[in-house]
Amino acid sequence: MLSFYLYLATAALLLGVGSLGLWRGPELLRRILALNVIGAGIFMLMVSLAYRPVLYGEPADSVLHALVLTGLVVAVSATAFALALLGRLLARPQ
């Protein structure tokens, strides 16, 4: 039970850390990383939620796992697109 709340707290704090990075930047790349950290925080929250039944001796929530998997792919796609845009932006002659 304690670890469940520990992971929940970590998720919340990851959100905070990510938001801090998103606000501060200053580089765009770091902002993109920050978005990923926020995403990781949300996924951690979801996975911790999926872990809840385990505490009661049942299997983990597979629907949430599937959602996180979908979320992960969406996140990596978005990151890849953002990085491609960033790459072009930086490579462009000023």
Next chain:
Amino acid sequence: MGLLLFDVVLCALLLTLAGAAMLSRQLVHAVTLFIAFGVMMALAWARLQAPDLALAEAAIGAGLTGALCFTALARYAGDAGYPKPKLWLPLVFVAAVSALLLYSVFQIPAQPTTELSERVAEHLAVSGVSHPVTAVLLNFRAWDTLLELLVLLLALLGARQVPSQLPLHAGWSLSVSWSRLLSPMLLLLSAYLLWRGAAAPGGAFQAGALLASGLVILRLNQQLAWLSWQNFAVRTLVLAGLIAFVMAGLASLLLPGQLVWLSWPVALAGGIILLVETFATLAIALTLALLVVGEPEQEPADA
């Protein structure tokens, strides 16, 4: 007790890595720390009994995102320095928000609502696969997965709109030979993951991501000259997952008694899912590989 200690250390490590990545002076440190963070996340997923996610995170989160970030990092070489950003104002604000969030997540009831899980377990038998995550992904919520494949494709399409040249270094002979050795293993491994996905953790995404890393390694070592969007076969494979998905959906709609989009007939469900997953794996692998390595040379095509 030992597990709790492990949890505490892991969480502390995760937060430290993330915080350091956000606050580090140099971007290269930030990226490195972020990759380490990804690896630790995979560990955390494994700890939280989400092996599917651990596999996916290890391949996608840590591996591919890291590669992408380093590619972008190379561009920052000539970039002028940035003024040191303010720390305290954002910190105070973010601390307040985090406190709020902390308070909120502690409001989450510890008692889970299990109705949905029960429903999944109930219908697992007729879903065509025995691994619940795969069943959710490719049967119960297949529409999400289809759209998600579309998101992945879009990332590639979007990235193709903004090509930027990175010089490909001539292959280092040792790495070339290693890559030749490594990639068949990766191929085998990913096929295994795919196959396993029907019954146990694993599946299209994990397999695709693994395969993609193999392709990327080979491509970076000057292999696989055919790996280009211009190649019709590659294009077909990139789109294969979606095409198979849509075709399967439409075909099953044509079957008698099937009146709803993306409902697989019970008898065929396993086969359809395997078919879709196989093509999806190939599509994911090629898409991710193309996203990382880009095109050999670009020519803007007009309509």
Next chain:
Amino acid sequence: MWPAVLLVTLPLAAALLMLLWPRRARVLHFAVAVGLLPLAVSFLLQVTVSGEQQWFLGNWGPLLAIRWQADGLTTLLLLVSVTLHLLVSAYVGSIQRRNPLPAAFWPLSNLLLASLQALWLSRDLFNLYVCLELLGMVAVALVTLSGDKALRPALDYLLYSLFASLCYLLGVALIYAGYGVLDIPMLAGQLEANWLNAVALTLMTLGLMLKAACWPLHLWLPAAHASAPAPVSALLSALVVKGPLFILYLLWTTLAPAAFLPAAAYLLASAALGAMLFGGIAAIRTPYSKSLVAYSTVAQLGYATLALAFILRFNLPEFVAAMWLFVLSHALAKAACFLAIGELQHTLGARQVEQLKGASQTMPLAMFAFAVAGGSLIGLPPSGGFLAKWALLLGLWQSQQFFWLLALVVATLLSAAYVFRVVVLAFDRAAPTAPDFSPQRLPQYLALLPALLVWVMAVFSLPLLTLLKQEL
């Protein structure tokens, strides 16, 4: 099921085929775009006749499956999306010789349509997240079609949009934490007024407001919409920002517990006020014609947000009608505005508003299209914008919101000011900007078409209200 499935999968499949055979893209595109129109119309009629329809995808029954629902509003939005898609592609086709868009426009615009249709139909919190993400990425990809100048706005757009989706996702996760359900109709009336739900709904609302460019979260919009190619801006302004607004409406009218409604109403109403005033002022001040239209989008979305706020506070049918009439009429009018301005800009080589001098002589059709569409933005009778404003006025009078009546008056005057800022210049005979080449007629007519449609809309107010299930 077939019409709904085809409305989503046809553009999707077409996009895939276009990617495989880029040379056939245009033929395929028009075949599909034209084919979708009767499909959407027949679907609309079908829903009108036989009432609301819903499906659980995969035939798994509630809770487990993703729900699709087609009511009057949804089918109307489907039809409008299909119509504007066809119209904008016809415009792109008509300027093909002169300034071709990159080939990627064809598949991307089909994907945009597919993701929009998926969004209108879906009633599942997580599926809506995927739709939103998809929509955002297609939109950004379309913005990058105008080349390197759009890179920075596109990247900003993407980052804002990602952050917004993450906010939304976090909210979904928190809701799921409490109830273990993602299906919106099943959650209806279930949510208690506790802290967790408050945080969840706040996060989702903020995310959606950021995506829908509600003031003060609109910062990404003007740059992105102004730097995109004109037909793309038309699609973005007309349709894409409406997606999150639709979800916002779903959330607050079906999900949210009654105790939260007053607070949300205040939040939305103040955002709306800011949007109407500052969006209008920015549109009056900006030197660039496309930014003017983009800021006008910010301002116009304020009306819809205001209507939403009042739906929450008073739940009068007038406000529901007003909100969706605003959305529909704005979609048509804004498409016309962007196409007309794009045409003017390209033919006259004029990026600045000042350079539109004398446009009523050099390009009367395009200017007329802009003015007619602008009339609907102002809310002059008998246009769709008037219809919406009329409904809003009736509601405001009925609930005796005198302050908001005043705000509406000021906002309307501001919109009149920015529309006529352009129109008055167009009548300047002193030094008209000469066209770079002889103006093309067809694209101008295509810009005029939605503008006329939005005026025709007024005549069909009764059927529209029947579809929206609102009686005034």
Next chain:
Amino acid sequence: MQAWSLEFLPLLIVLSSLLPGLLIFTLKEQQVALRTSLNLLGVVLKLVLVYVMWQGVKAGDNYEFRLAFLPGADLILHADALSLLFVVLSSVLWLATTIYAIGYLENSPLRSRFFGYFSLCVSATVGLALAGNLVSFLLFYELLTLATFPLVVHRGTPQSLAAGRRYLAYTLSGGLLLMLGVSLLHLLAGSPDFTPGGYVLPLLATEGALLKVAFALLIAGLGVKAALFPLHGWLPQAMVAPAPVSALLHAVAVVKAGAFGIVRVVYDVFGVEVVSSLDLAWPLLFLAAFTILFGSWCALAQQDIKKRLAYSTISQVSYITLGVALLGPLAAVGALVHLVHQGVMKITLFFCAGNYAETLGIHKIRELNGVGRRMPLTSVAFTLGALGMIGIPPAAGFISKWYLGLGAAEVAQPWLILVFVLSGLLNACYFLPVVYRIWFGVQYSAWPAPQRFSQRLETHWMLLVPPVFTMLLILLMGLFASTELSPLSWSELIVEREFSFDD
């Protein structure tokens, strides 16, 4: 009368100018003959149709066209005696103005656009006259704004653009206020057809305060176009428009639309009874009286002919408002007949001012010295119009002022007679010197920009015929006021119908 004509005649009357207008937009600049014939065809057709309808209404036919528009408020075109008064006025004056405009704009650019909007403007005016409920009225009121704006800025000079901006600022705000008022009233009472005696009487007991708000909003919205003080600021500036436009704006289209709207609101929406029991007439009365004096006072100070005429319009239109606000039958007759008389007189004056400007380049009053000898016919017309404005018999203006005076006496407001006398004096002060200069002034320098349009006539015949025609109308309306054909007897008929509900 067949059923279809009862239904479609009002629509046809609107379309008879709308369709030619739309066709004209598509014409090329050089297609002069086609454009002119389209214009004249529209005019003639409209006059014929209006005549048929006039006969019908006299016989008691009920013309009505309905189209579903807003929930609870159809789009209605309905012909009653009051609307017909305005329809006849605008159609007849449209004939004169069209001929004048063809002559005036000969060889100037962008004529297709001009005549297109010109026809739209008349369509909107006629639609407004025929509007059968407040929502339809609002619709045509806004369309009128949109149709006249391109005419105001037609010249495309910085001055006219500035005037156009100001015109829009005023009229759109006015339209918005009107819309607010209409929507409030729609909520309170729905939007039934205009009813003699009004339709809000049942609400008097319960919704008095909101009715007052609605009345204020409606009058403020209409007051902008009727140029009631302090909403008159756009009118003097709008003078930069070409002369036919100013003529039409002042005589029929815009200014009269506002005045006509006030008539409608007071008589057919609120009804005399409600207006008097809510004490709504007083503010309107004071405002109108003040505007009468204020307009005349400002006119005195103007040196530009058209500007002086513009301020005179502000003053004269308020006579109509005043007559309405008096709430008595005699004053109502005066107001309605003044609606017609003022239109004809003012259009004559503007035609003449346009002739002076176009033929000799005269814009200032002091340049008029001795112009009577150079342009006798125009000057006679101008003189007659001016005398009418002052209210000297036998010109038509006398009749209307006489009835207004009687009306004031009838409702025991003798102080208003003082206003009339004072205003008449001011009128005399700003018109008589002009007339004096025209006939007896000594020309002290050459004409600013003389042009020779015709060998025998003083100016182009198309510029000369319209003012002469309207001058004759002024005389006829004055001399034959008691015959059945005159506007006076028609106004009496209207008032009879309106007030018979209150007795």
